[in-house]
Amino acid sequence: MDFYLTALLQGLCFSALALGIYISMKIFNIPDITTDGSYTLGGAVTGVMLTQHQSPYIILPAVIIAGGVAGxxxxxxxxKLKINALLAGILVMYGLYSVNLTILGRSNLPLINVPSLFSLLDLVTDPNQNTFWILAVFVIVITFLIGYLLKTDFGIAMRATGNSESMIRALGVNTDRMKITGLALANALTALSGYLIVQFQGFADISMGIGIVIVGLGSVIIAETLINWFKITSVWLSLVLVLVGAVVFQLVLAFTLAIGVDANLLKIVTAGFVLLIVGLPRLSLLKAS
Structure with a gap:
């Protein structure tokens, strides 16, 4: 049962990451690999500032700014340099490895007995329930802010940039600025996940972001599958399903461990699960045709 409780809490921690991937890959159609570096950047900034006895409330804006700058x-x-988006993300991610290592000062930074967001706020007496409610409040606030932004004129212009860049450019919208803003927002959310997960797990590690993009992508694919099944057009419902996808993804991994699959095989199981989600709708379409 502990597997599933931890998975639920991790899913909530990764919700911001999933929203970031949703913005970059589904709204802007940009495969942004910066995610791996900005996630670790958020964790590194959080870990170092916590060891310097900074308040989590002060660390939060610093993490958002750091992730936003990376994006x-x-x-x-x-x-501006007209470099392929995938290559641009890889270059920044590669550079961020050195930046993150410099910030951490070592490959692993333990946070044992260091006060965190989850220990400073006592909403309920049970530690797990306390963590759950703090994360739930975070997720609700973030989802509301992103949903509100996407419903504004600026947000509609962002969505239109991903749907039809030439059309929205003809209407006088600066699409370059939209892309820069969108990637900054996506990576700020990704760094926020790093902020949460480091305080949840109690350490920051230089390799914590390796392959993390697959977690966000898997969450978004689950959400997209549900959106297509139920033919959902509402922005709010789409964002909620992205959050559901983040939790479901972690619960599937927890189930994999619970049934006795070797932890060393977790990455390949994760890859297979994502492949299954991506492939099933396409196989169904092939059979129907």
Whole structure:
């Protein structure tokens, strides 16, 4: 049962990451690999500032700014230097490895007995329930802010940039600025996940972001499958399903461990699960035709 409780809490921690991937890959159609670096960046900044006895409330804006700068840099390389978005993300991610290692000062930074967001706020007496409610509040606030943004004129312009860049450019919208802003927002959310997960697990590690993009992508694919099944067009419901996807993805991994699959095989099981989600709708379409 502990597997599933931990998976639920991790799923909530990864919700911001899933929303970030949703913005970059589904709204802007940009495969942003900066995610691996910005996630670790958020964790590194959080870990170091916590060891320096900084308040989690002060760390939060610092993490958002750091992640936003990383995403904006990818956007600038892509739009101003006309470099492929995938390559731009890889270059920034590669550079962030050195930045993150410099910030941490070592490969692993333990946070044993260091006060965190989950220990400073006592909403209920049970530690797990306390963590759950803090994460739930975080997720609700983030989802509301992103949903509200996407419903504004600026958000509609962002969505239109991903749907039809030439059309929205003809209407006078600066699509380069939209892409830079969108990638900055996506990576700020990704860094926020790093902020949460480091405090949840009690350490920051230089390799914590390796392959993390598959977690966000898997969550978004689950959400997209549900959106297509139920023919959902509402922005709010789409964001909620992305959150559901993040939790479901972690619960599937927990189930995999619970039935006795070797932890060393977890990555390949994860890859297979994502492949299954991607492939099933396409196989169904082939059979129907």
């Amino acid at each position: 904006a840099l990818t956007g600038l390389i892509h739009t």
